[in-house]
Amino acid sequence: MVKIGDIELGEFPLLLAPMEDVSDPPFRAVCKANGADLMYSEFISSEGLIRDAIKSRQKLDIFDYERPVGIQIFGGDEEPMAMAAQIVEVANPDLLDINFGCPVKKVTCKGAGAGILKDIPKMVRLTEAVVKATRLPVTVKTRLGWDDNSKNIEEVAERLQDVGIKALTIHGRTRTQMYKGNADWSLIGKVKNNPRINIPIFGNGDICTPEQAKSARAKFGIDGVMIGRAAIGYPWIFNEIKHYLHTGKHLPPPTVEERVKVCKQHLRHSISWKGEIVGILEMRRHYANYLKGLPHIKEFRAQLVTCNTPSAVEEVLDAIALQYKDHIFERTMPLIADTTESSVHPDEVMCGFPG
Numbered sequence: 001m002v003k004i005g006d007i008e009l010g011e012f013p014l015l016l017a018p019m020e021d022v023s024d025p026p027f028r029a030v031c032k033a034n035g036a037d038l039m040y041s042e043f044i045s046s047e048g049l050i051r052d053a054i055k056s057r058q059k060l061d062i063f064d065y066e067r068p069v070g071i072q073i074f075g076g077d078e079e080p081m082a083m084a085a086q087i088v089e090v091a092n093p094d095l096l097d098i099n100f101g102c103p104v105k106k107v108t109c110k111g112a113g114a115g116i117l118k119d120i121p122k123m124v125r126l127t128e129a130v131v132k133a134t135r136l137p138v139t140v141k142t143r144l145g146w147d148d149n150s151k152n153i154e155e156v157a158e159r160l161q162d163v164g165i166k167a168l169t170i171h172g173r174t175r176t177q178m179y180k181g182n183a184d185w186s187l188i189g190k191v192k193n194n195p196r197i198n199i200p201i202f203g204n205g206d207i208c209t210p211e212q213a214k215s216a217r218a219k220f221g222i223d224g225v226m227i228g229r230a231a232i233g234y235p236w237i238f239n240e241i242k243h244y245l246h247t248g249k250h251l252p253p254p255t256v257e258e259r260v261k262v263c264k265q266h267l268r269h270s271i272s273w274k275g276e277i278v279g280i281l282e283m284r285r286h287y288a289n290y291l292k293g294l295p296h297i298k299e300f301r302a303q304l305v306t307c308n309t310p311s312a313v314e315e316v317l318d319a320i321a322l323q324y325k326d327h328i329f330e331r332t333m334p335l336i337a338d339t340t341e342s343s344v345h346p347d348e349v350m351c352g353f354p355g
């Protein structure tokens with residue numbers, strides 16, 4: 001049984017990655033319904049929380065049905081991070097995660113996100129300040145190191161454990177790699193197999209098939225995997241992996257009817273969280289991912305992103321379900337979503353986990 005503090009997560013938990021503009025409550029709701037064991041919020045700026053910025057505050061929203069859920073914060077200074085931890089505690093998540101992995105310049109140049117990988121003593125001080133500021137279990141998500149010459153994750157893991165973190169997620173790339181090339185899981189395995197390490201170690205990077213999750217578990221002994229892009233428009237990935245781990249067999253891919261059903265659920269959650277106008281607008285970025293694999297879908301997609309009422313969207317979705325009712329989805333990978341439009345993580349679409 002994998003545990004973070006007192007939170008029991010089962011044998012090999014599947015974590016939904018924190019993703020800016022993606023891992024909001026509506027998306028988390030559909031991932032939870034489809035097997036995610038632990039989910040994280042989008043990252044929240046510690047400075048933004050302290051300034052009471054509306055966008056940062058909204059990201060604190062969590063709902064009981066999604067527990068266990070973690071809120072992730074980032075920042076480069078101890079005091080604001082400790083203050084932000086206290087604000088997060090009031091929102092009552094199950095745990096608090098520190099982002100030491102974000103590679104984008106506007107974050108790293110302030111010594112936050114992966115920027116702190118250049119200054120390990122500061123990373124340790126900052127983590128300790130957060131651990132001391134809150135009663136919540138604190139977890140960390142980070143990368144292998146800053147660049148190829150400084151892959152210091154083994155030292156980092158020990159030192160962060162020593163100041164009290166309760167779990168560590170490692171993305172198998174350096175900051176310099178951003179999201180290019182393949183994730184290197186060998187160092188993640190080394191951290192997990194270090195006898196000094198007794199907190200759960202979760203692996204992250206390029207998992208997009210049940211086979212890859214199984215292989216990561218067998219090869220590197222990690223306690224669970226965190227999944228990001230493969231879940232975008234495809235929340236079924238969690239149950240597919242679980243089923244495969246338990247039975248060695250694949251679940252059939254979701255039918256178009258199931259895809260439309262979950263897309264509608266996502267839309268309803270979006271509207272009930274953000275209201276009709278914003279809820280419909282924010283949902284638009286998800287349709288292409290839900291409809292991936294359907295031939296000649298462009299016309300329908302164009303209609304979906306111009307609908308302004310829930311019933312209009314649902315009508316188009318129903319028309320799609322009808323038109324493609326006999327479509328057989330192949331279990332072809334990669335499933336990784338195209339996130340190139342994201343403002344925060346300009347990403348490569350790839351799926352290069354060493355199977």
Ligand SMILES: Cc1cc2nc3c(=O)[nH]c(=O)nc-3n(C[C@H](O)[C@H](O)[C@H](O)COP(=O)(O)O)c2cc1C
Pocket residue numbers: 017018019020021022041042043072099101102141171204205206207226227228229230339342344345347
């Ligand atoms: C659109 C997008 C937004 C992301 N936002 C965050 C974030 O807020 N915090 C974070 O720690 N990582 C963030 N990431 C990185 C993911 O959590 C994850 O580490 C990365 O996608 C690699 O995992 P994957 O190969 O399963 O997608 C983001 C990634 C994407 C694609």
